[in-house]
Amino acid sequence: MQTELSKKLGIEYAVFGFTPFPAVAAAISRAGGFGVLGAVRYTAPDDLKRDLDWIEAHVEGRPYGLDVVMPATKVEGVTEADVEAMIPPGHREFVRQTLAKYGVPELPEGEAAGWRITGWMEQVARTQLDVAFDYPIRLLANALGSPPADVVARAHEQNVLVAALAGSARHAVKHQAAGIDIVVAQGYEAGGHTGEIASMVLTPEVVDAVDPLPVLAAGGIGSGRQVAAALALGAQGVWLGSLWLTTTEADLHSPALTRKLLAAGSGDTVRSRALTGKPARQLRTEWTDAWDDPAGPGTLPMPLQGLLVADAVSRIQKHEVDPLLGTPVGQIVGRMTGERAVQDVFDDLTRGFEQAVDRVVRIAGRSGR
Amino acid sequence: MQTELSKKLGIEYAVFGFTPFPAVAAAISRAGGFGVLGAVRYTAPDDLKRDLDWIEAHVEGRPYGLDVVMPATKVEGVTEADVEAMIPPGHREFVRQTLAKYGVPELPEGEAAGWRITGWMEQVARTQLDVAFDYPIRLLANALGSPPADVVARAHEQNVLVAALAGSARHAVKHQAAGIDIVVAQGYEAGGHTGEIASMVLTPEVVDAVDPLPVLAAGGIGSGRQVAAALALGAQGVWLGSLWLTTTEADLHSPALTRKLLAAGSGDTVRSRALTGKPARQLRTEWTDAWDDPAGPGTLPMPLQGLLVADAVSRIQKHEVDPLLGTPVGQIVGRMTGERAVQDVFDDLTRGFEQAVDRVVRIAGRSGR
Structure with missing residues (x-):
């Protein structure tokens, strides 16, 4: 399962996995995909440092990335x-x-609210980036809007690709103008922040709107059939978040x-x-x-x-x-x-993908392998 | 583009087109798809008769179907x-x-409300069926719920396949229990009555729930890429309604x-x-x-x-x-x-489908044609 983007990143499968858990991110990259660690829950830079060290020690040299939440426009003071x-x-x-x-x-008594998402405050996100750029991350994703210009420039200096999530073609075009490298087209059916356009309609619309930028399809993808569908729609890969929540490596506490x-x-x-x-x-x-x-x-x-x-x-x-x-x-x-191991989930995705390709090839009357 | 269902119906492409316009339905069937005339706007049996006669005269012997709106449970009197x-x-x-x-x-003065959808009253739908069963229709679709048992039986006696629309796997299973032959899985993004589950998630869910019944994917499909995606998701064909509204054969008045x-x-x-x-x-x-x-x-x-x-x-x-x-x-x-002719739209769908298959085959590293 090779697209231009997967070749560029040197991964075996064009499957990107977003997760708040370092063990899941590392397992996805080890399985041949691309693990992306969500940073929003980190308030202390040292916690992020600890978890990135852990990933480095467990990712077996495979590439991985980081997802931050950083608004393009900031409110001063x-x-x-x-x-x-x-x-x-x-x-x-x-x-x-x-x-x-x-x-x-x-x-x-004395226990702070663990859920508080201070990572959304821009200063916190910038501290996270200062930590992250000390690691060999290959991708920086921004979950809410286009990243600020200086962050895009800094990423590019360090050979880090920048991705941004979009729920409409209009947002995707704004991201493209901000100089990002990859658009994640996030359909209505996705977990987390979503717009109202479903993946079936959104994916090709975004692909056409930002051509030749690569697009990852997000929303509604959890089987190889859905991976094949997303690639048929023109995506250069898929972006999965929900599916990993019930893996054995996830730690929902x-x-x-x-x-x-x-x-x-x-x-x-x-x-x-x-x-x-x-x-x-x-x-x-x-x-x-x-x-x-x-x-x-x-x-x-x-x-x-x-x-x-x-x-x-x-x-x-x-x-x-x-x-x-x-x-x-x-x-x-x-x-x-x-509950299943990340590798099992991954095997199902890739096996299901091959079966879906077999099916489409048969329906199209092609010769097959 | 051949599936078991398209072979059973003797059509060239597994593309089903729902439309209120006889000229569109006939053009879809002539193009190698399967035209389905929506009957809900017909109040007088003679009007439906006139339009089915027109289709018979223009469909060049290709198969076609009828879509009615008939509740499974009726309120007497x-x-x-x-x-x-x-x-x-x-x-x-x-x-x-x-x-x-x-x-x-x-x-x-004297002009009746043309839009009044009396076709929803069961007696009207039954009168429509009395007319329709005199024609060689190959498919009877019901847009709202499972059709009544006697209607399913009558259709099967006349070698007419029965389809029903479902917005969830639960509804699809109810239809299957009612003895229907085809489920149309109608995603959130579809026009008309829809549930909240998007096609990317709904299609494979319904396919698995009613296996081995054939499923048509509806909602968000208007290009060959989307046709390929729907077939990758496990559908045996696609059901398109919106796309025909702006064809030159459509008559929106x-x-x-x-x-x-x-x-x-x-x-x-x-x-x-x-x-x-x-x-x-x-x-x-x-x-x-x-x-x-x-x-x-x-x-x-x-x-x-x-x-x-x-x-x-x-x-x-x-x-x-x-x-x-x-x-x-x-x-x-x-x-x-x-505005384009049905045949042009159809050519785009089939050409786009072939290109999407090429793309997926290439990504999967298969040998191609």
């Missing part, structure tokens, strides 16, 4: 405290009441959450603003229902919503409060029915 | 007048006010609507209950916005909403009131950028 002060008291009260209704305990993921069907996710203030696909829970209920106060814009719910989400996860427990995940969650 | 009486006066007033706000004129379709991008549709009371993807207009506005009265359940807006929609269409003018159409509308 605004601190987290300033942003906190913008949150209306009524919304804080709604959080308190909802947690009380379900009897969600406090975090243990929550057996209850793993159980919920394994039990969920493709219809059990929702595109909700509950988590960050922007629409992000996630497991549908009584927590997302409460925020999406027209009778409630509704969600706040990013970044207010994320700050508002950070402690609450940490408490829900820490104490595994089942009806409220969720995570960003795509519609492909319906295919995640058992 | 309920007339259209009974249903009309259930509509709250406040909703009628909202329709009046909205039409007045845009200065929508009345229909000319509205140059303004054709212009809107040609100008619309993939992000210009919305899944709204405004038309029928069930979520149906259509062009987003100020009419759908009015119904989807939380400040308005909201929509009524099917069939009330359809009856409530029937006259209004006819007036909007008749007088081409631009901001309100819409039609069911899928996200693929972004690809419909010029």
Whole structure:
């Protein structure tokens, strides 16, 4: 499974795996794909350093990358405290009441909210980059908007390719103008922040819009058939995130959450603003229902919503409060029915891809191998 | 492009085209695909007879089919007048006010509402079937739920295959239990009534759920790349509806609507209950916005909403009131950028399919032709 992009990166399969877990990222690269470590959860540079050291020690020389969340436009001189002060008291009260209704305990004394996504603050993302550029990363992905020009320039100086996620052809064209190298076309069915255009329509639209830039298809991909479909649509590879959440190398720290993921069907996710203030696909829970209920106060814009719910989400996860427990995940969650090693999942993807190619070749009346 | 199903039906390409226009249906079958005439707009049996006669005269002996809307469960003894009486006066007033706000004129004296979809009433659908079974149709599709058992039996007696649309694997399995022969897996991105699961996820899910029944992929398909993707996902063919709306053989009776379709991008549709009371993807207009506005009265359940807006929609269409003018159409509308003959569209699909197969074969490192 070789495309121009996979050849450029020296990988065996054009399968890119996004994950917050170093062990998953390393396993994906070792399997012949390209592991991309999500950096958003790292607040201390030393934690990121520790995990990149771990990847270096376990990736067997294969290439890998890093995913940060960095806005192209920054607001000068605004601190987290300033942003906190913008949150209306009524919304804080709604959080308190909802947690009380379900009897969600406090975090243990001295334990900080682990979920707080301070990686979204630009200064944190820049500190992450200072760490990351000391490692031989081959790809830097930005999950929200085009990366700033100086970051693109610095990456290119270090021979690091820059990727950016787009939910529409218009966004993809903006990324291209910002000088990036790869567009990740993120369809409606994807986990996390998504637009409304489904992968079947979005992938070829983005491919045509940014030609000759390579495009990775993201959203709805969790089998070899879907890999083949994405490549038929014109993608130079696929970008998978959800599928790795239930691998044995993943460390969700929550057996209850793993159980919920394994039990969920493709219809059990929702595109909700509950988590960050922007629409992000996630497991549908009584927590997302409460925020999406027209009778409630509704969600706040990013970044207010994320700050508002950070402690609450940490408490829900820490104490595994089942009806409220969720995570960003795509519609492909319906295919995640058992905990398996990354290598097994990868083998299924590549074997399924070959079978899908056999099928299409047969339908097209081609001679085959 | 041959699958088991296309061989069974004796067609050259596994491309099924749904359309309300006899000239389009005949042209699709003549091009080597399978034309399916939508019957929902026919109120008088003689009109359907006239159009089936026309197809017979123009289809050059190729197979074709009919699509009806028939509920599996019927409500005995309920007339259209009974249903009309259930509509709250406040909703009628909202329709009046909205039409007045845009200065929508009345229909000319004596002109009936052409849009009224009485084909949804079961007695009308049965009259349509009595007509259709006198013609050598090869396929009977039901757009809403499983067809009644006696209809399936009658179709099978006459060697007519029965298809039903499904937006989830659960619905598909119900159809299979009802004895149908083909499932049309209708993804979120499709025009008309849709669920929330996108084609990339839905197609393989339905294929696996109803195996060995053949599945047609619907939703987001308007190019040969998308045909190849759908077949890679396990479909035995594709079901296209939107793409034909801007063909030269289509007769929308509205140059303004054709212009809107040609100008619309993939992000210009919305899944709204405004038309029928069930979520149906259509062009987003100020009419759908009015119904989807939380400040308005909201929509009524099917069939009330359809009856409530029937006259209004006819007036909007008749007088081409631009901001309100819409039609069911899928996200693929972004690809419909010029009026072209059905044969041209078909040639693009088959040529694009071959190119997509070339591409996938190359990526897979196969020998090619």
